[in-house]
Amino acid sequence: MGAGFGPAEGNHMQLPDKQQDYLIRAVHAFKRKLFVISLDFKILAVNEQGLNDLDDTDFIGQYCYKQFRNLESPCEYCPVVESLKTRIPTFLGSHNISQEKIACIFSYPIFSNGEIDAVVVVDFDLPVQVWLEEQMSQSSTFLHNLLLSSVDGVVAADTTGKLLIFNHSVSEILGYDTDEALEQLNVRDIYVDENEASDVMKRLRSEKYGGKGKLKAHHVNLRGKNGESIPVRLNASIVYKDDREVATIGFFRDLRETIEMEKELEKTQHQLLQSEKMASLGKLAAGVAHQLNNPLGGIILFTKLIMEENDLSDAIQEDLQRILRDAERCRDTVKELLEFSRQTRQFMQPCDINKAINRTMFLLESQPIFQNIEIVKNLAENLPQVKADVQQLNHMLMNIILNAVDAMEGKGKLIISTRLPVAGERVYQEDDDTPVLEYPFCWLPSHGNRLCIEISDTGPGIPPEILPQIFDPFFTTKEEGKGTGLGLSMVYSIIENHGGNIIVKSKPGKGTTFIVTLPLTTQEIAGEKDE
Secondary structure (H helix, E strand, O other): OHHHOOOOOOOOOOOOHHHHHHHHHHHHHOOOEEEEEOOOOEEEEEOHHHHHHOOOOOOOOOEHHHHHHOOOOOOOOOHHHHHHHHOOOEEEEEEEOOOOOEEEEEEEEEEEOOEEEEEEEEEEEOOHHHHHHHHHHHHHHHHHHHHHOOOOEEEEEEOOOEEEEEOHHHHHHHOOOHHHHHHHOEHHHHEOOHHHHHHHHHHHOOOOOOOOOEEEEEEEEEEOOOOOEEEEEEEEEEEEEOOEEEEEEEEEEEOHHHHHHHHHHHHHHHHHHHHHHHHHHHHHHHHHHHHHHHHHHHHHHHHHHHHHHOOOOHHHHHHHHHHHHHHHHHHHHHHHHHHHOOOOOOOEEEEOHHHHHHHHHHHHOOOHHHOOEEEEEEEOOOOOOEEEEHHHHHHHHHHHHHHHHHHHOOOEEEEEEEEOOOOOOEOOOOOOOOOEEEEOOOEOOOOOOEEEEEEEEOOOOOOOOOHHHOOOOOOOOOOOOOOOOOHHHHHHHHHHHOOOEEEEEEOOOOOEEEEEEEEEOHHHHHHHHHO
16 A cells, blocks of 8 residues: 555655555554545555444445445545546545535545556545634625625725725715725725814724724715715724724715705705794784775775765865875785685686786786886797686786896896796706705606796895795885785795795895796696596
8 A cells, every 4th residue: 555655646766665664654643534546436445544434344446435425426526536537636625525524535646657546535524623714714705795785885994094895885975996996095085084084083992982992873074086075974893803903994874865855854844834834824814804804995985985075175185095095005905915815716727827927927017117127038838738716826926026026126137937847857956055945845746747937037136044034924125115025925825725836046146036836737637648
């Protein structure tokens, strides 16, 4: 058997008898199983350690697969087969040799005159430490893949800031390719301000923010590849080894969508408060209006009778005329209160919005206040009809237009546009510098069943601090006696009553735009779906 373990192909060393004896004794003393297998898979020799696996004492010349596994053909994972194919030593790794144990298998071809004469197979149980190391390696790989596939952005860095992990989610948040980030970025580069990186480390080393080595729910801004500042929520930890900092790991949650939702929720809450306030004031206004209607009617009637049936001096006539004017002004205010509280009947019918605008402008543009106002009408053709009360629609348009013209103080440009927005389109473009007031929402329904009216002026605009109050009843910036503060309140009430919405976009010195959307008639929507 000793002669079968030559050190090199075709070059057998002739060892002295004493050395050969030591070599053979060493092979038998080797605490691992060692077999010599022929080219047809028969057992040629075995060391003493391998004898423990052989049931039959007459094993020489027996097939190894029959003797060891009771199989009728070579094993599925057979190192002898591989060595015979490749003519080189073979390591097949870890395979289940039996149900009870795990083993590693090595095979080494023995050459004679350049040809394989036999194969030495070393079959030894995997040491526990090696097995544990392999399991740890597998666990480490699994954990690494878990971090890479996390829905939260995960970034890990060593103490110098070199990135160790930059997973797919943070790649999507910041816009960097993972390999690009790992090769080119330092962890400090992903923060908008490098001081923020230092601040994060200070917090991690403090006991105040979740315990030493931990930081919970910290809001910070990251810098995207395109320079965008991205708000995120950070949960981070320091990785220690023997009480020494070796790395940091952070989990980032993109807050842009959350912040947008919070803004929308805040707007919705504000709109609900506005609706409740308007409803309460509407009831109060209706009650006051009904109480005043009859007395005012009597004052106007009897003032006229006195003036018509009596020969009065000019001074008395002038005083009565003043009483009549003030009473009629009160009557008009009561009428507006009733309109505001929606105590008048509505006659809802299909309406052509372009005709309503042209009719309103025909009544207004001849007024002196319009003398130096340039009027631009961009009315889309063949618009579908809206369902509305024509009188209230005219009243709504008239109030917005007069409000715009009053703001321009007799000189400027009035632009009136109509269009049918694309389904799902936002009815105005976002502009961070321009304050916007929305009632009750600004997204059009997905089926696009609304018509859009825009009325813009080139006036001084509405100050941001006043903008949220413009729809409040009795709120006005006009001089006393020149406005009741009910005009835009009625506009809001009419639009709300018609199932529409209104948006005001204004910037001081740049003018104001009122954007009104109204639902189409049921017939128009049904026809659009059929088409």
